[in-house]
Amino acid sequence: MVDLTRRSLMATSVAAALGASVSGVASAEEVAETDTPGAPSVKGELKRFSTTAFGAEVTGPFVFDDGSFLYSLQHPEGENPEPFGRAAVGYFSGFQFSFDGSNDDFTEVGIPDTEAKQRQIRSESGDYEILFQGREPIRGGEARLGVTQTPDGTDITQDTFAGTQYGGAATNPDCNQFVPTNDEGTEGYLFTNWENSPGCISRVFISQDGEGEWSADLDDAMNLTNTSSFRDIGGTRINCYGDLSPWETMISSEENYAHTRVSLTNTVGDIVENGSGEGLVGGCQFWNRPNPTEISGAIDTYADDGDVDTNWSPQGYWALTGVEFLAYHLGAEPSDQSGEDNLATTPIDDVYPNPYRYGYHVDIRQPAAETPDPIKYWVMGRSAWESPDIQGDRKTVYSCADGDSKGIYKFVADEPIDSYDDTDDIAGTLYAPKITNDAANASEAGQRNSPAQTPLEIEWIELGHATNGEVESWIAEYDDVTQVDYLETHAETSWQNDPAAALKEADLEVIENGNQNYITNEEIVRWAEQYEANGPDGVDEELRRVPFLETRAAAKEIGASIEFNKAEGVDSVDDSQPGDLVYFGISEFNDDLANDEGDIQMDRVDGGVVYRAELEPNYNVSTLEPVITGPDFTDGPEDADDALRNIDNVYTMRDGRVICCEDGFGGPARSYPNDGLYVFQPNVMLDVDSMAVGYGQTGEVELTASALPTGFSGGELTVSVTNPDVATITGVEFPENLGLTESSASTDGSSVTIRVADTDRAIQSGGRKIPLATLTVRGVDTGTTDLQVEVESLDNEDGNAIDTEARSGVLVTGPPTVTGGSAPTDPDGDGFYEDLNGNGRLDYEDIEILFDNFDADSVTMNKSAYDFNENGRLDFDDIVDLYGEVN
Template identity: 30%
Template sequence: MSITLKNKFKLSALALSVAFVLSACNGDDGKAGKNGVDGTVGEAGAPGVDGANGIDGSVGKLTRIATVPEGAEVTGLFLTDEGDLFFNVQHPSDANTQVDAVNGKLFNTGTVGVLRGVNFNDLPDNLADSPVPVTEMERQTVMSAVGEYQILGQTNDIFAGLPAGLGVIHNIVSGEKVVESNTPDFNGFIPTSDGEGYLFSNWESYPGGVSRMKIKKDSFGKWSVIDAMMVDFDQVAGTAANCFGSVSPWGTPLTSEEWIVRSSVDTTTDASWNDPENTSTDGIEAMTAPDFPNPYRYGYIAEITKPTEAEPVVVKHYTIGRYEHENSVVMPDRKTVYSSQDDTGGVLFKFIADNPEDLSSGTLYGAKLTQDAGSTEPSTTGFDVSWVELASASNAGIEAWISEYDGIDTSDYVEGQTSYMTMADVQAWANGDATYPSVENGGSAVTAGQPMDDRAAFLESRQAARLKGATAEWRKLEGLSINHDRALEAVGGVESIAGEDVTQAYLYMGIADIDNTLTDDEGDIRLSARVKDCGGVYRAKLEENYDLARIEPVIMGGTYRSSLDGAERCDVNQLSQPDNVIVMKDGRILIGEDGFQENNTLWMYDPK
């Protein structure tokens, strides 16, 4: 207690004593004296020290835009400059029996469509949720909060120019029908004029394919299909499991090959690839005459050039690396490409082209992550990012390496060995050895004793990145997305968003499962398993030259409940295994689910 306060306390006690004595004598109260004059105001004290900044509150909002029929996942999210939102109903249950009132069709096979009659570049902030489906009709059709879902095409639909049927894929040698794909994935729209253009859609199967529908919109927002085709992949020896993708800033679809690699954390190409007792390669043999095609011809990003011409040209960019590609996205500098690996123990890759709009040569990098110290909670734990340079090469140079593995057949098979690259080969490259190891020392017969080169970085990219120090621990690293105009304004300094001063832009990343290599007690990433299979979405701020230096969580699914079955494991009102992610012009993001909900959801999230 201060001296002043102590003295005041003593005076107050004395005054009380006097008052008690006077009242005890029962004397009359005296008249109140006049109020004294206020004393002068003292000088202001020095300003106090600012307190520490508080933690930002969670102010984001999830809105349920649409749900898809039973058995289906939401794929193919693509938002056009005119505000048209395309998305697909991938592999719905073939037991669905309810006829959709808008289209007069069943959702019992792969479906490509669009939400018509609404501009997603001009949505209100207070949009109401679409309901969680309750009735059989609601469970087996597309329900939406805005617009109406219009079916553009379904598996086997026949159009002018495509008598064989949409999503039907043929053997590139015999021409025989191989697959009636039920799995449409990526959509990419290439406009040719207002309300008209070409819609490219991936068909994620073995062999894979891409369809092209020429479509046109009327004044009421209804679309019609003018003609269609399946893109000819014979020119690149076929393609495998075309998953998600993107459209480059110069207007070419980039389609991703997934599934083909068969390389887990500890092995490279499967030793049984050309085993005469087991020549099945998950259906890839249907693409070419032999049952054991060269595996190094698959697992890349393919660019569809001349997309609006009668015969589009396909180029596989070996330079971006060989792994289980989910999708790649090109930055506004038209050189920097980020690419995701959809697998267990995957890597986030970056490729920087030598020249703008030309992905045929450049340098490949893998991301090294450093987790926030003392933090394991998925909803708050971030990672600092540095980049490990792997190698530089050109498509032509890598093609020469790939061709050395052509012609390998069952006569080359040795039990327990691979006829392709070995871990010893990749390790020798990572060590900087002058030559490849001999067969006796674990090397491949193709390269044994030869001078070392950089083929490991491009043919076995995950292992090369891991052995060079990149973080190979992502689990189902799915869609990557930026809004090109926001990124161009924030980083490139070019005003592109009317009415908004954009100073920061982000690359968003969907993670379907936060488990396995993300939650074990090994390596660079060691998260809690609380979220597990419910997944979440991360973002990385685009820095100078479109670099990434930091990855942080944006929104996570609910707490995973392993004691429950089916859809109940993840809260129906929270994310469940996010897959596609699209950034809107106003900064909100669209998220498509690939989960185990009875009806997967297309969400809109407002990070503001």
């Protein structure tokens, strides 16, 4: 199968050791590769800005306020010519993005069709200049950039310690975020993630001269993770991507692949039901095993000896590399971890990392202080985080987890996150996704949807509510567990007398019944049973920790759609608002997304998909719409050479364009092996709002345009109602900033044609919605009708047509009320129509009206107006919630 070829190529690539989530585990019943409709495709323009050097991923993009641009050269092939053979961070000298919403500000670079081109970073718009490279001396030579140390200042590398390390020290620079220290934004601190274990976050002072060139001061640089404040929270591991918070601090995300409790589609309930975790258990159960990464080889030996039935590799076990080095970083005495027969002859018994302290978003508070203050957002859940995206309300956070069979999660704080004086008091609710629209379609007559053509509808399932301090207190209960505990808890044989026998006995016990040093299988199943019976607030106090410390396992146990494969990016414009777009990057659309199980059963696209979602009034997202689909790996170079393949980081610029970085493993399809950086210019989106209007009453809906580039000159559009017996258009008003405007309505009120010209160049570029007109509509009879937009023309300042996408709205008339048919209103401006009788306030009569009309089209066709419990559907709990607001 193509997939096996894919995995083989991954296993031999430099990127595989860092990017793959499963090694040696075949996915269940995966459907063979087909020619998927719409793969590759893009709704807009995709233009290649750069290709990176051979062996490297494109990671860590950052755009400065003046349009200057940098990214990381992550783990390049060492045989590349200097300076491209060593990990680095560099910027593009002589180039600045213009933020005009158009890709015309740079020249596309061609494909690297010679070996010389493949071994360098290339662009037609600026030269890549190195700011700094990994392992450079910093602070006068007392440390090396990106290299973690023991408390006594010894570099932690395989040159100084025996054992495994997750990637070579300081070879994997990833996320970059700049925090300015002056008003002009020409100097400040660049924070960089180094994706290793032990993890590292560096801070380097950089400045820009009068010619626009940037330079770094390495004497002022520091590895933040070598400070006592980081060791106090357990240090970090596998710091991948991240974000710049709305309060201008670096958010570093820990991509802890080794958090997986169960492999792939399995659940903890499966283990309990089967009476054994054989073939089901995940890598995290062996966290405190002596020589933990050797568990896969040990299982092979046990299978050969007949102690287990089959050979298998626990998902995420390979990411246990570097756990012993992390212990040394925290102060443990070095221990012999190189014994024969998969045995560490001297288990670590003094200081050992707590697994529940890794897999979080880390906020670098007081970023310009002599020693910044790191906090981990324990309450946002534990996973293999690639990145977070904090919305403009400063409360809502969307996060993506990298690896196979993972999730996209949401966290909503009770108050703005930066408003808490004590970060322990940060309180909020953690959610997991439930995809509601695909599995039924996939099961009908064996038909599979194409991910290029199928939006994903999401219902968010509440996992639990807690404070940051509460979750940390639960975590602290496991701080003193060591490798010796693994042996003494799970084996009756004395490890001092017979270490080989004790280790085998312990391994087989953990495989069968789970690791008793941490949260047990039985606790997770008991939490899920109480959750199903009583809801998230009805579980025993001691079980509240489960969804925060075992997030993936808990979500799977209650049926969430933990099926995404390598969710590697999420971003929106800074200070996002309702109506703005959030972009989600799924690097590969295969495995659990394309097998015969679960909520998503589509055609596979190994090249991945980029989705966008519109922020609703409460900052929720409920629909993921595909906008970029990568190539099938059955496609030839003529299709794949210029397509986006295996999206990694996504970065939304302030003009609405999206930087898309590749992490393609050098796989098949293309004629060249390099990853590239593309810029996505979305089509202009023309939207007409949905609304509810009272029977016989009038209301107003906006016609808006998103992603208009600078240079918009004007256009002609027609808005129509599909059923004029339900509603008619009775008037049009225009914004004052549009220079010339005109409208003409049909005689029956079914449509209106508008013409606008931006003679004063008042409309600037941006991803946000720009009003073009406000339409007055009148409810003629109870019912539902679509509001449709047809584009006659939309031109730029050169007279060329602008590519557009038109979106329909829904207009609901009614329901008629006992007060004479007044339109429902939204008295508190939250996007929900609590005032069903239209008297301007919420009262008991509104509840009666909703109850009496619950099955009417005027309600069922406008679920977003009446979904008061915000679960993505209409149900009787909406009536109960509305009743609760009255009382």
